[in-house]
Amino acid sequence: MKHLIYLSILILTIIVTSCAQNDKARVMEHVGQWFGRHLHLPTHIIDALTGDTISMSDSEFTILTYIDSLGCTRCKMKLHLWNEFLGSLDSITESDVVALMVIHTSDSRGIRYQLKIDGYEYPSYIDSTDIINKHNAFPSELMLQTFLLDSSHHVIAVGNPVYNNRIANLYRDIISGGKIVTQAGSIGIMVNVRSLDIGDIHLGETANHNFVLKNVSGDTVNIRKMISSCDCTVAEVENTLIVPGDSATIYVSFKEDSITGRFNRTVHVFYDQFTNPTKLEITGNVIK
Numbered sequence: 001m002k003h004l005i006y007l008s009i010l011i012l013t014i015i016v017t018s019c020a021q022n023d024k025a026r027v028m029e030h031v032g033q034w035f036g037r038h039l040h041l042p043t044h045i046i047d048a049l050t051g052d053t054i055s056m057s058d059s060e061f062t063i064l065t066y067i068d069s070l071g072c073t074r075c076k077m078k079l080h081l082w083n084e085f086l087g088s089l090d091s092i093t094e095s096d097v098v099a100l101m102v103i104h105t106s107d108s109r110g111i112r113y114q115l116k117i118d119g120y121e122y123p124s125y126i127d128s129t130d131i132i133n134k135h136n137a138f139p140s141e142l143m144l145q146t147f148l149l150d151s152s153h154h155v156i157a158v159g160n161p162v163y164n165n166r167i168a169n170l171y172r173d174i175i176s177g178g179k180i181v182t183q184a185g186s187i188g189i190m191v192n193v194r195s196l197d198i199g200d201i202h203l204g205e206t207a208n209h210n211f212v213l214k215n216v217s218g219d220t221v222n223i224r225k226m227i228s229s230c231d232c233t234v235a236e237v238e239n240t241l242i243v244p245g246d247s248a249t250i251y252v253s254f255k256e257d258s259i260t261g262r263f264n265r266t267v268h269v270f271y272d273q274f275t276n277p278t279k280l281e282i283t284g285n286v287i288k
Contacts, residue, residue: 177279
């Protein structure tokens with residue numbers, strides 16, 4: 001099965017632009033090898049700061065960043081930047097995302113102190129024996145030690161989002177449903193507009209909007225089903241099969257008969273070929 005490698009090209013462009021010329025080939029080789037790879041993670045980890053047991057098998061997405069023991073471990077953690085980035089994900093998506101920082105260090109006391117004083121709010125794991133790295137053989141380059149994983153822990157994006165805003169935006173797009181990624185690591189479906197604010201709408205009035213899904217993979221994609229967040233939101237599509245390079249239009253209508261005020265309604269589009277759905281969103285304000 002062949003796939004167009006738009007995502008691979010994008011990631012390579014993002015990372016390679018910051019590398020010296022003689023390092024480009026090596027970086028490109030590493031990145032290409034990681035797309036679609038399954039990472040071996042424990043089913044549960046013990047959070048370094050809270051001591052809570054955290055499941056690693058129930059999330060739609062996992063962001064895994066590995067901090068090796070070379071040089072200044074605390075400097076490389078960038079906890080304040082991770083707090084900011086992960087906080088931005090909380091505000092834009094309802095997807096279940098686990099962000100795990102795996103830290104290889106013998107200074108567990110110092111790392112816990114750093115996590116505490118920086119107010120780090122997300123799971124962290126001190127791997128004193130480096131066992132997770134031994135199972136997966138992570139790259140040695142700092143920019144290549146962060147991975148976005150799907151629900152089966154396959155790599156769908158590579159790169160550190162707190163060091164590069166373009167990578168951060170890519171992670172946000174994938175997690176929020178703006179881009180659907182194939183198992184091979186390439187973009188499968190892109191949507192022209194993921195979220196729309198229609199402003200004020202009168203009670204009992206119908207608002208209509210069209211979303212366009214484009215198949216940028218190398219295979220025909222079938223829309224299996226669409227689920228809206230309530231009966232007031234209806235989604236329809238004329239043709240569920242999307243051949244490579246073609247598009248499908250999702251017709252969404254919203255009508256509220258009884259409740260005024262701000263609203264947020266969603267439509268999830270599911271496919272036979274992909275695990276994660278495309279999430280479409282309509283917001284606005286119902287007035288009398």
